Amino acid sequence: MPRGVVVVVRGERQNDGNITNLVLANCVIASLGGLIFGYDSGGVLSRELFLKKFLPSALLKHNDEGDHENIYCKSEDRQPMVMFTSSLYLAALVASLVASTVTRACGRNMSMRIASFMYLIGAILTAAALNIPMLIVGRILLGIGIGFAIQSSLIYLSEMAPAYIRGALNFGFQMNVTIGILLANFVNYGTGQIKGGWGWRLSLALAVIPAVMLLVGSLFLPDTPNSMLDRGQPADKVKKMLQKIRGTKNVEEEFQALVYASEAAKKVDSPWKQLLLHPRYRPHLVICVLVPVFQQLTGINAITFYAPVLYKALGFGHKASLVSSAITGVVNVVATCVSVAGVDTFGRRPLFLQGGVQMFVCQVAVATMVAIKFGVSGQGNLTQSEADFLLILICFYVAAFAWSWGPLGWLIPSEMCPLEVRSAGQALNVSINMLFTFGIAQSSLAMFCHLKFGLFFLFAGFVALMTIFIYYFLPETKNVRIEDIDSVFREHWFWGRYIPDEVHELDMHY
Numbered sequence: 001m002p003r004g005v006v007v008v009v010r011g012e013r014q015n016d017g018n019i020t021n022l023v024l025a026n027c028v029i030a031s032l033g034g035l036i037f038g039y040d041s042g043g044v045l046s047r048e049l050f051l052k053k054f055l056p057s058a059l060l061k062h063n064d065e066g067d068h069e070n071i072y073c074k075s076e077d078r079q080p081m082v083m084f085t086s087s088l089y090l091a092a093l094v095a096s097l098v099a100s101t102v103t104r105a106c107g108r109n110m111s112m113r114i115a116s117f118m119y120l121i122g123a124i125l126t127a128a129a130l131n132i133p134m135l136i137v138g139r140i141l142l143g144i145g146i147g148f149a150i151q152s153s154l155i156y157l158s159e160m161a162p163a164y165i166r167g168a169l170n171f172g173f174q175m176n177v178t179i180g181i182l183l184a185n186f187v188n189y190g191t192g193q194i195k196g197g198w199g200w201r202l203s204l205a206l207a208v209i210p211a212v213m214l215l216v217g218s219l220f221l222p223d224t225p226n227s228m229l230d231r232g233q234p235a236d237k238v239k240k241m242l243q244k245i246r247g248t249k250n251v252e253e254e255f256q257a258l259v260y261a262s263e264a265a266k267k268v269d270s271p272w273k274q275l276l277l278h279p280r281y282r283p284h285l286v287i288c289v290l291v292p293v294f295q296q297l298t299g300i301n302a303i304t305f306y307a308p309v310l311y312k313a314l315g316f317g318h319k320a321s322l323v324s325s326a327i328t329g330v331v332n333v334v335a336t337c338v339s340v341a342g343v344d345t346f347g348r349r350p351l352f353l354q355g356g357v358q359m360f361v362c363q364v365a366v367a368t369m370v371a372i373k374f375g376v377s378g379q380g381n382l383t384q385s386e387a388d389f390l391l392i393l394i395c396f397y398v399a400a401f402a403w404s405w406g407p408l409g410w411l412i413p414s415e416m417c418p419l420e421v422r423s424a425g426q427a428l429n430v431s432i433n434m435l436f437t438f439g440i441a442q443s444s445l446a447m448f449c450h451l452k453f454g455l456f457f458l459f460a461g462f463v464a465l466m467t468i469f470i471y472y473f474l475p476e477t478k479n480v481r482i483e484d485i486d487s488v489f490r491e492h493w494f495w496g497r498y499i500p501d502e503v504h505e506l507d508m509h510y
Helices: 021-030 032-041 048-054 079-106 108-127 132-160 163-191 199-205 208-218 225-230 235-246 252-266 271-277 279-297 300-313 318-342 348-374 384-402 405-416 419-451 454-473 482-491
Strands: none
Touching (some): 021 032, 021 235, 032 208, 079 108, 079 132, 079 419, 108 132, 108 208, 132 163, 132 225, 132 405, 163 405, 163 482, 225 252, 225 419, 235 252, 252 419, 271 279, 271 419, 279 300, 279 419, 279 454, 300 384, 300 419, 318 405, 348 384, 348 405, 348 454, 384 405, 405 419, 405 482, 419 454
């Protein structure tokens, strides 16, 4: 094969060997990083006894005369509540940037060990917290664990998986995120029934289970052949590992692609400088920035974080709001299963485009219904059938997100970047995602109060914008090896101008 030239058969399965039990086991363990992320994202605001102990000013004031309430503004002091919910993501943001260096220098599996250990200590501290400082330290450690987990797990999944099922195995991360959110909702509901006021401690303490699972599992994880070459391990050892995980001796073509990628990576003195400044990486930079921004601007986290609050505001009772949150959680899991089955069959773009159209329609329908029933004043009520219809619309919206922007928002950045800037690109993706997650969590209730039903129209507008971006600027990467992705960019009508033909002959000392 000529140096710097990559041959890709578009849309056809490449000879990447078998789906081995080793690959499946490794990917199941690595995807547990999504479980710790999801569990921490679910149901925070339903722990009312927890809020009473640490954040009493954040408890919502309920009025028995619900028909005369303004549904848009339900709390006089939201700041302590939203700060507690979202502060973890600032720690994850910083941690992901540090994890970029650790993941490249020490391996993907080492970063997962660090992630699980930090999350484990954080879970113990928050469950045993006696005061605010102890709680804050615990939250910071949880955030560090999540930052390391997202950074390393997604790269590991994309590198370990054969090209023809890379999407499905990578989606295991998002599947675990949705399962974690669902489990957290059920756990919070169950522990809320415990007498004596200590149920919230059990709810937080149970987070140690996925942390221990990831910690123990990561001790047995081999590193990916991509990372082994990048860190200078002998080529024979790397080739044996590749043969082992592919279940075949015939890995020469894939191995040579890894060698070329490794040679290019070794010429890079500063991955961050290359990614941010070199025109050759402009497509990767744009995608690693815009995809996480767009994922958060779908509005999904405004629903995930504050679902009980929003459902209560829209006319559901206290228990009914928790049950409704659980229903959307189940929809989230089931729809993610659909995406796992379809991502390597239909491709990334069709899921993005269909999901975008469905989310747009649902957001507009919800906004219109809320506007008609509650107007600008926020006073009104929903009949039982209207409340059920509203829940159905939200479920359709959640389903569309779960098979499009939910898993694809993590998959696309993790598979798009060349080896030499992959850790930096993933760190940029995670840090921007955490920054916008923090911003959405901080502002959701305030935006609902000030924008009223217009908040749903705002998110619908963002969904329309991002769907247009996907249609014109995102190339299809189905069935393309991760080290051959540049060939897809080279053929793209817009990005092709940035990717030279002889990519490996570039002087990387920029």
